[in-house]
Amino acid sequence: MITRRSFTASALASVPALGLLGRRGWAQGMRDVTFVQPSPSAINSFPVFIAIGEGYFADEGLNVRVEAINGSGAVLQALSAGQAQFGRPGPGPVLAARSRGVDAVAIYNVAARSNFGIVVQDGSDIQGVEGLRGTVIGTGTADGAEVGFARNVLNGSGMVEGTDYTFLTVGDGGPATAAFLNGEISAYSASTADAAILNQRGMAVRDITPPEFARFFGNGIATMGDIIRNDRGLVEAWVRAHMRGHAFALDDANREAALAHLAAGNPQEGEDREFQSALFDAVRSKTLPVEEGGPLGLYPAEVWEEWQASLVAGGEIPGPLDDLSAAWTNDFVIAANAAING
Known part of the structure; x- marks a missing residue:
């Protein structure tokens, strides 16, 4: 039988979104931790x-309380302001933040395979990236990880933003659909989830x-350098728990329990069980290590180096x-893997 733990909605005054609070978290001695994610999706x-x-x-x-905010830039702002201890930004925004003096550090590679892609309408005449010259490309946010990814792909084809193409922030889901239908955009830089929703x-x-861009990992877990230096035990505990949750989800024997937890986290996603299941499969597949059988999170x-080069070029x-x-470390993943798997 699947055990559903209760969750309580809450929100930070400056970061309006959804919040989750584990039932056992009310016990004395528990430490409150806030995690910020760049969209409301539990999946x-x-x-x-x-x-x-x-x-x-x-x-x-x-x-752990979860807060959903708009894009990786906002996630990093919340971390640097001390409104959260952990978040899930993209690698491009992490490097951009560090270039501005923000001491954000990536600690767990969640989307080990690229969880972004440039999509066009199925009936479009555009067959490849070269076909995007002179077009407008939609994005969900102005400074999210999907923007850096698309710019990286287009730079790889020798295209320059503002000269060969432009970005337009249109949002995701319904607004992105409307932008396609209205002819405002010819393509959309989408996450795996965005494409599935469309x-x-x-x-x-x-x-x-192009398939060679699959190596560009996507969003992962980040924290601040001062937390690593001053509260290392907190980071170690987070990564151990996160890795256990990741491994649990990859075991198909746990599928129904996993989907139940995700529905509790975002009831709207759980309303259509068939869609929820398909989206979970799509997102989960992007978190498998590139090297088969490799450790999670590395x-x-x-x-x-390639991400940095693309950001400089762009x-x-x-x-x-x-x-x-x-800007990143594998230390906590290695330690967690040793503690969990021996």
Whole structure:
């Protein structure tokens, strides 16, 4: 039988969204922790919601509240302002923030395979990235991870923003559908979830992203450098619980329990069970390690180098960071893997 733990809605005054509070979190001695995600979807942050539902965070003494805000830029702002201890931004926004002096550090590679792609309407004449010259490309947010990803892909084809193409912030879901139908955009930089939602709503789209960009990992867990330095035990506890939630979700024997926890986290996503299940499969597939059987959550150093090069080429950061290695770490993932798997 699936055990449903109760959740209580709440919101930060400055970060309006949804909140979740594990039932066991009311026990004395539990530490309150806030996690910010760049959209309301529970499925996109499935390891967190499953770790809440299965009690893995509670096992670590953590009472986790989830807040949904708009895009990776807002996630990093909340982290740097001390409104949250952990978040799920994209790698491009993390590097851009660090170029401005924000000491954000990526600690867990959730979307080990790119969870973004450039999509066009299924009946579009555009067959590849070259067909996007002179077009307008829609994005969900102005400064989210999907923007950096699309700019990276287009730079790879020798295109320059503002000269060969332009971005237009249109939102996701219904607004993105309307932008396609109204002819405002010819393509859309979409997450795996965004593309699934468009298809579900009758806006059939297809991905034209060159396959070599699959290596560009997507959003992952980040925290602040001062938390790592001053509260290392908190980060270790978070990563252990998160990894357990991630591993639980990858086991098909746990599928029904996982979907129940995700429905508790976002009831709207759970209303259509068939769609919820298909979206979960699509998002989950992007979190598998690129090397089959490899540890969960590890970052490849060479792809961080490629992300940085793309941001420099696109003008998103003025030049290479003084110390790119300070932007990310595998230390906590390695330690968690050893603690969980021996």
